[in-house]
Amino acid sequence: INRYNGVTIKSEEQNLEDIPLFVEQLKESLLKWKGEKIRGIWFQVKKQNSALIPSLIEVNFEYHHAQPGYVMLTKWISDTEPNGLPHYANQYIGVGGFVVNDNNELLVIQEKYADRRLWKLPGGHADPGEDLADTGVREVFEETGIKTEFVSLLCFRHQHQYRFDCSDIYFVCLLKPIGGKINPCQQEIAQCTWMNIEEYIKLPDLTETLKHITQCYLNITENGSISITPERINNYNNTCKNNIYSVGHIQL
Template identity: 40%
Template structure:
């Protein structure tokens, strides 16, 4: 009986010690989780931290970052991304001090990254390196071409209305918008003509320029005072023989007329495509017969 009482007391003390240790571990885990940055994991074992979602002052930033990097390394994370809002711009030099590099930026944030594994090189998608633009060859009922001369060129020229495609904008919609903004003319898509791909353009990027044939719905010209110096309807022969028209634009006219004579249309169609993890709308090119 005496031995039984002693054993129960020993077990009780032992259990208290175990529970005490478990409690300490839980408290320690909670302490660590509170002292590191939180973010969204990706399928590549990466982690993205959004500065707008973090509570951190300039005074404790470096300590919190060091603890976070240590924890992320032990957890096997590969690339750490910081999406730094312009409101937390003071993070940028502090991240750079700890080995973070720039990847890309927008108007209100910069994305910085650090590759953690020491036994491999970063395998990351490149930042945006190609600009996408559209040019529109608009024909009216008299088979004239809509030509513009822009304000900010250093040499005389007659070119086609056009400009850059906006984020999330379809190519055809961009063409319609650019024609309207620059000339006031409403136009509808008829056919893609060709694509020009060149390098070392604006910001050192590559450049893809999509040329399309369009039909004028209206013909009244209302100039964009910010961008356009002059705009007019030109006969095809006048345009293709004008000394201020670039040879590439002459080629584009030639190809457009060729498509019309052969009754060919390079059409852009849209389709909803499903993957196991996503549903997206995609534009694709098809060749069709067409009566212009």
């Protein structure tokens, strides 16, 4: 029982040898909890206990989320309050690398599997638990062979109705090349090259988004290099540090 008046049940801690018997006991428990003003139930079913799932659906549990290894089901039992169980995470994070070299050239790629052959920024999705600046550096290296370091965030886009009805935030990181040669990823990348930025922004088939991102870069170079940069700040009980991004000045 947690501070929100909820009960959490884990399948691997239950005796599931006789599932019909277990379901009868569960029904009794649900009645008892309702009398005790419990509001909602979380039921985590491990992969090896999956035989239990059809029975839980029959007593009106609903799917909440799943990850490799388990499914989480929930049941809201309060009659007096609306369902207060929080949603599961529903945002993707992607990062694009805006890599400019000393000759004012931008690192651009063409994808192997794409509807149109456009010159795009290298980039990809964040791995679980990965900080966004690290994602940018990693993806640029994997896709192009160029090693970089983080300078600033240029901008980010919040997009809805993305995959599986989730939203997506695409962060564009300004990165400085620090080594390596162009060596495109064979699986994903068809072509990779350095291209003069003034030429890049004039490409006739450039999307409005890529044009805007490039303009953001030109703006910060003209406006005294105002940037969005992270600082490492302690969390509330000083057990770890988090990056907090805010505006500042950088030397380009």
